Amino acid sequence: MKEKIRIEGGLELQGSVRTEGAKNACLPIMAAALLCEGQVVLNDIPALNDVMFMCSVLTSLGAQVEYLPAEKRLIIDSTRLTSTEAPYSLIRKMRASFLVIGPLLAREGKARVSLPGGCAIGIRPIDLHLKGLKAMGAEVVIGHGYIETVTDRLRGERVYLDFPSVGATENIMMAGALAEGATVIENAAEEPEVVDLARFINAMGGRVVGAGTDTIRIHGVSRLSSTEYTVIPDRIEAGTFMVAAAITGGEITVENVIPTHIVPLIAKLKEAGCDVIEEESLIHIRRNGQIRAVDIKTLPYPGFPTDLQSQMMVLLTLARGTSVISETVFENRFMHIDELRRMGAQIKIEGHTAVVTGREKIFGAPVKATDLRAGAALVLAGLAAQGRTEVDCIHHIDRGYLNFTEKLAALGAKISRSE
Ligand code: EPZ
Numbered sequence: 001m002k003e004k005i006r007i008e009g010g011l012e013l014q015g016s017v018r019t020e021g022a023k024n025a026c027l028p029i030m031a032a033a034l035l036c037e038g039q040v041v042l043n044d045i046p047a048l049n050d051v052m053f054m055c056s057v058l059t060s061l062g063a064q065v066e067y068l069p070a071e072k073r074l075i076i077d078s079t080r081l082t083s084t085e086a087p088y089s090l091i092r093k094m095r096a097s098f099l100v101i102g103p104l105l106a107r108e109g110k111a112r113v114s115l116p117g118g119c120a121i122g123i124r125p126i127d128l129h130l131k132g133l134k135a136m137g138a139e140v141v142i143g144h145g146y147i148e149t150v151t152d153r154l155r156g157e158r159v160y161l162d163f164p165s166v167g168a169t170e171n172i173m174m175a176g177a178l179a180e181g182a183t184v185i186e187n188a189a190e191e192p193e194v195v196d197l198a199r200f201i202n203a204m205g206g207r208v209v210g211a212g213t214d215t216i217r218i219h220g221v222s223r224l225s226s227t228e229y230t231v232i233p234d235r236i237e238a239g240t241f242m243v244a245a246a247i248t249g250g251e252i253t254v255e256n257v258i259p260t261h262i263v264p265l266i267a268k269l270k271e272a273g274c275d276v277i278e279e280e281s282l283i284h285i286r287r288n289g290q291i292r293a294v295d296i297k298t299l300p301y302p303g304f305p306t307d308l309q310s311q312m313m314v315l316l317t318l319a320r321g322t323s324v325i326s327e328t329v330f331e332n333r334f335m336h337i338d339e340l341r342r343m344g345a346q347i348k349i350e351g352h353t354a355v356v357t358g359r360e361k362i363f364g365a366p367v368k369a370t371d372l373r374a375g376a377a378l379v380l381a382g383l384a385a386q387g388r389t390e391v392d393c394i395h396h397i398d399r400g401y402l403n404f405t406e407k408l409a410a411l412g413a414k415i416s417r418s419e
Contacts, residue, residue, distance in 0.1 A: 005391040005405055007382030008414035009364055013250035015411045016282075017241050019257055020046035021072070022234040023400050025196040027096040028170040029231060030054045032197060033076040034063065034103035035177055036204050038226035045074040045231065046402040049395070050094055057090050057097045061104070081108060088114035088145060094399075095124060095167075101149065102129075102171035105138055106178040110150040115142065120371045122330040132159040132172035136179055156181030156220055164189040164214065164300045170197055176218035177206045183218040190214060191301040192261045196232045203227040233281075235261040236307045237401060240376050242266075242285045243311040244408065246274050247318065247384040251286035252411055259283055264304040268294050268312065272319060293321030293358055298329050310336045310377035317345035318384060319358035326353045336374035339367040343385055364389040369396040376401060383413055 021044035031054070033040045045051060047069055055065045055074070062082030066075045084104045091097050091114040104111035116124060126147075130140050133149060135157040141148045156179045161168055169189040174197075176183030188194070190212055198211030204224035210216040238257040245252040246269055259266065259278035266276050269285065271294045277284040293316060298306040306329040316323040317340060327333045334354055337347050342365045346357040364387030369375025375397040382389030391397075394417070397404055405415050 002392065003394055003417050003419055005379055005394050005397070005415065005417050007364070007379065007389045007391070009382055009385040009387060009389060011248065011383070011412055011414055013245050013248045013252050013383070013408070013411040013413060016253035016255055017407050017411060018255040019234050019237045019241070020044070020402050021231040022193055022196070023048055023050055024166070024236070025193040025231040026051050027054055028099050028174070028193065028197045029200045029229070030058060030074070030076065031099035031103055032174050032201055034058065034061065034078045034081065034100060035107055035174060035201070036224045036226060037079050039075060039077040039079070040204070040226060041228040042074040042076070043072065043228070043230040045072050047072070048398070048400060048402055050096065050399045053094050054097065057086060057100060060090060061086070061100065084108045084110050085112040086114060091116050095119060098126060098129070099167060099171055099174070101147070102133065102174035105133060105149055105151055106154055106175045109152065113147050115145050115147060120335060121333045128161050128163065128165045128168035129171045132168060132185070133175055135159050136175055136183065154179035156183040156218070158184045158186065160186040161188060166191050166194060169194050169216065173197060173201065173208060173216060173218055176220060177201050177208070177224065178222075179218070179220035181220055183220070185216045185218070186214070188214055188216045189300060192232055192235060192258070200229050203229050232261070233257050236305065236373070238262060238283070239265045239305070239308045240311050240380070240401070241407070242269060242283065243308070243315050244380050244383060245285045246272065246287050246291065247315050247380050249287045250412070251284070253282055253284050255282045257281060257283055263302065265308055268296060268304065272315065291315060291319040293319040293323040295324045297326040300329065306330055306333060307373050309333060310374045311380055313347070313354065313356060314340065314377045314381045314384070316356045317347065317359060317362055317381070321358055323356040323358070324353060325356060328352060335370035336377050339370070339374070339378055340381060342367055343381055343389070361386050363387055366390045366392065368392040369394055372396050372400045376404070379404065379408070379415070383408070383415070
């Protein structure tokens with residue numbers, strides 16, 4: 001039975017909300033657990049659909065996986081792996097499962113992984129992942145929708161990434177962790193989740209330096225050992241709630257957040273007319289009068305994150321003035337625009353740029369989520385719209401937001417899920 005989210009808009013949000021551990025740190029770190037011939041204990045792991053799915057991928061490879069929901073603790077024991085194949089049935093449901101190819105090659109010397117399909121937001125190629133693995137000595141054969149890779153021993157190499165791909169940086173870093181010699185990734189992704197993965201690998205006894213800069217050096221070691229690790233907070237979930245406060249005109253506190261991880265969003269919300277106060281691990285945000293139009297350009301970290309583009313666009317549909325939003329990271333991340341137009345938003349698309357003409361109001365309507373962040377953005381639109389909004393295809397939202405409706409309801413939103 002398909003569930004929908006129903007929202008009666010127009011209520012201001014008040015109160016505080018705690019964000020979970022970062023989905024996009026959990027997924028690569030869970031893949032990196034395959035590098036360890038022993039048990040790792042991961043803390044602050046949210047029971048997201050994508051996280052539970054990655055557990056099933058690891059289990060299919062022979063790892064022992066146990067999730068303790070009350071403690072949000074995940075225990076993974078990869079001492080003995082029984083398979084090096086990640087079938088299409090798994091990969092097509094979640095692209096991030098492609099992150100097992102680097103660790104499997106490093107640990108077992110081979111991997112048979114389905115080519116990940118494209119997805120709603122873009123064709124999502126993996127050429128840079130394969131460029132790195134080939135450079136490190138893996139033979140790669142592609143056929144029948146699968147990638148077959150084999151190597152006697154990965155050796156460290158210098159790899160230049162044509163685009164600072166998060167996934168490619170992570171796969172190459174994990175492969176390099178057990179390779180012979182040093183691997184250098186140039187034009188590497190600098191996202192905080194990449195840094196968290198490096199810290200986790202080092203906690204297992206690895207030697208990764210430079211994560212967070214555009215040049216990462218990984219000195220291969222012979223084996224990695226057990227450790228316990230707590231993942232960083234989810235900067236995108238935190239940002240989503242901050243925009244929710246700005247859209248509804250409320251005032252909230254977001255707890256368990258690292259303010260330096262969302263500098264671009266804080267800057268843009270201040271430019272748009274919000275008061276934002278940052279503390280060590282929390283942020284207070286309050287809308288201060290009418291929202292002003294601002295321009296947004298998504299870029300790899302430390303630029304404005306593409307994962308907050310749709311949420312910011314919803315805010316700007318209600319700004320005074322015209323905003324220009326450029327999406328430079330993915331080629332098709334404007335699907336939420338058609339849905340927002342159904343709510344009365346005035347948005348013109350010109351290639352990778354959207355021109356948003358602010359309006360006084362938007363109006364509740366039945367809409368559907370097309371991807372994870374677009375779905376969250378439509379919920380935010382419903383919070384501000386006049387009348388009732390119903391969001392369909394909310395399985396997209398459950399991939400990356402834990403208890404999203406409950407958290408918003410606790411902040412005062414009139415929101416519920418129902419069949
Ligand atoms: C990660 O995806 C995130 N997912 C995405 O979050 C996020 O939007 C993206 O990074 C950018 O920040 C996870 O971490 C699990 P990329 P990833 O490789 O690694 C091109 C969400 O909502 N590219 O940095 O797939 C690609 O086409 C998700 O949580 C190549 O050309 O992103 C894209 O245009 C959505 N060749 C750009 O790089 C390659 O080999 C960014 O992709 C790889 C990527």
